[in-house]
Amino acid sequence: MVNRRTFIKSASTAGLVGLSGMAGCIGTFGKQAYKDGKVKFLMSPTEPQEQMMAQYTPIKKRLNNYIDAVDTVNMKYASDYSATLTALDSGTADVAESGPFAAALGVKNDRADIILQRHAYGTWTYYSVIITREDSDISSLKELKGKTVAFADPLSASGSLYPLYMLKQAGLSIPESPGDPKGADFTPKWSTHDKAYNALKSGQADAAGVGRFIVWDYDADDYVKGVKELDIRSEIPRAPIMVSPKLSDDEKEKITKAFTKAPDEMYYGADGKQDTDDDIWFDGVKKADASTYQPVVEVANKLGYGEDIFKN
Numbered sequence: 001m002v003n004r005r006t007f008i009k010s011a012s013t014a015g016l017v018g019l020s021g022m023a024g025c026i027g028t029f030g031k032q033a034y035k036d037g038k039v040k041f042l043m044s045p046t047e048p049q050e051q052m053m054a055q056y057t058p059i060k061k062r063l064n065n066y067i068d069a070v071d072t073v074n075m076k077y078a079s080d081y082s083a084t085l086t087a088l089d090s091g092t093a094d095v096a097e098s099g100p101f102a103a104a105l106g107v108k109n110d111r112a113d114i115i116l117q118r119h120a121y122g123t124w125t126y127y128s129v130i131i132t133r134e135d136s137d138i139s140s141l142k143e144l145k146g147k148t149v150a151f152a153d154p155l156s157a158s159g160s161l162y163p164l165y166m167l168k169q170a171g172l173s174i175p176e177s178p179g180d181p182k183g184a185d186f187t188p189k190w191s192t193h194d195k196a197y198n199a200l201k202s203g204q205a206d207a208a209g210v211g212r213f214i215v216w217d218y219d220a221d222d223y224v225k226g227v228k229e230l231d232i233r234s235e236i237p238r239a240p241i242m243v244s245p246k247l248s249d250d251e252k253e254k255i256t257k258a259f260t261k262a263p264d265e266m267y268y269g270a271d272g273k274q275d276t277d278d279d280i281w282f283d284g285v286k287k288a289d290a291s292t293y294q295p296v297v298e299v300a301n302k303l304g305y306g307e308d309i310f311k312n
Contacts, residue, residue, distance in 0.1 A: 037071045039063050039255075042078040042087060044097035044239065045153065045192050046211075047281075049077040054278040057270040063095075066258040081155035088112040091246040095255055100296040102155035103240045107290040115256045116241040117288035120213075120281055126238050127212035128162035130230045131200065131223070138206060141170035141231055148187040150196035150205035154179030157236055157296050159193050163209025165299050166231045177305060201226065213281065237292050241285065259285045 041063065043052050053075070060073045076093075078084045081102035087093035089111035098106065106112030117124060130149075132138045138147070144167065152159020155178070164174045167186070176183040179190055189196075189205060193214040200208040207230060217224050241259065243252050259266075269278030 040093045042096035054270040055280040085111045088244040099156045101157040104293045112242040116285040118282040119284035128158035129212045132207045147206035150199040150208040152193040158211035
């Protein structure tokens with residue numbers, strides 16, 4: 001397993017963004033690795049919590065049934081990506097989803113190990129978009145100067161890093177660091193993909209930078225009604241699954257195999273039926289490591305996000 005590769009130059013381990021929300025979502029986890037008979041799994045905060053709990057029910061069962069040493073799987077909804085990295089680093093979580101950028105930072109700072117990349121909708125990559133309402137007069141990114149732009153988590157690749165890169169390429173001044181509005185000539189607001197989209201719909205934001213998956217109608221092969229695209233970036237490596245560096249190599253391998261050897265039914269959601277509303281968003285995995293996400297880190301380098309990126 002490859003980890004601890006060189007990512008963003010001198011990226012700091014101190015002061016990760018958004019730790020204030022951590023206690024409510026992950027504070028009940030134990031402090032030991034899964035040798036205590038429990039696997040602690042953190043879901044990425046990309047969709048509403050109730051919806052994700054239904055989607056991930058078969059994964060919970062799969063881990064519980066596949067790993068002999070496990071009698072309980074505790075599945076929690078993370079408050080944000082920073083809290084996820086902190087939980088993996090401390091051993092209060094064993095397995096977690098994450099965005100590509102957050103995962104790369106986690107490896108760089110010895111907080112996490114990447115074990116898997118996920119596959120969905122026929123590809124191993126996905127899109128980041130900046131959108132506005134279909135009835136908006138805004139037709140280019142340059143017109144977002146002085147406007148409010150909603151983003152997902154500050155550490156999200158498709159919902160923060162890439163949209164900020166698009167805005168910089170369009171000639172706008174971007175924040176000195178994601179999560180802090182200082183330095184931007186627009187008003188950035190960070191939350192989650194779902195909340196950013198809702199902020200756009202409700203008129204609380206003039207545009208939103210999100211993963212295209214949150215606003216794409218896969219049946220119609222087009223954006224959902226009421227949305228128009230301002231800019232797009234493709235070929236972002238799809239999100240990884242990570243494990244705590246405190247797990248043994250054998251524990252990490254067991255978790256890896258639980259996914260790679262899983263039957264298709266693991267992706268069918270709580271009702272166990274394919275092509276229903278609670279199907280999980282991805283349909284396969286493959287082994288991966290830190291190098292898989294180097295393209296994402298290169299974008300961060302182009303933005304100048306370096307040593308102080310995650311200091312408060």
